[in-house]
Amino acid sequence: MELEKKLGNKGKTISVSEDVSVTILDEKLNxxxxxxxxxxxxxxxxxxxxxxxxxxxxxxxxxxxxEDRVIVKNILSHYGRGSSKAYVHIYEDISLARLVEPRYIFKRLGLEQ
Incomplete structure (x- = not known):
């Protein structure tokens, strides 16, 4: 499976810009x-x-x-803290995502009209 090779980032903090950094709290293979x-x-x-x-x-x-294989489920902001939690799925194939994920998620991400 191609996705197994991409695991191993749990606990890493990546600086995206001067103002934004991302920490991977949990990473699971389904x-x-x-x-x-x-x-x-x-x-x-x-x-x-x-x-x-x-x-x-x-x-x-x-x-x-x-980018089309990455599905952002939700982003929960912490009030007054300047931080958020996000839940994301990365699919091996976009056709699998279309079978599982609700249609409105694709509309939100601009992947479907």
């Missing part, structure tokens, strides 16, 4: 659904909550996959 399930902590003290598209680009660059 063999049945052929996806990686991520829990991210995003520190954005001097800026607003990053958009789904921004998180999608960041995760795609960290894991070296195309």
């Amino acid at each position: 063999k049945l659904l052929k996806r990686i399930e991520l829990e991210l902590y995003i520190d954005h003290i001097r800026s607003g909550t990053p958009s789904r598209k921004d998180v999608q680009k960041i995760v795609a660059s960290i894991y070296g996959v195309s």
Whole structure:
């Protein structure tokens, strides 16, 4: 499985810009659904909550996959703290994602009209 080779980033902190850093809190391989399930902590003290598209680009660059295979489930901001948690799935194939994920998620990410 191609995704197994991409694991091993749990606990790493990646500085995205001067104002934003991402820490990978949890990383699981779901063999049945052929996806990686991520829990991210995003520190954005001097800026607003990053958009789904921004998180999608960041995760795609960290894991070296195309952006259309990255599905951002949700981003939960902590009030008054300048930090958020994000839950993300990375699929081996976008056709698998279309079978499992709700259609509105694709609309939010701009992957479907």
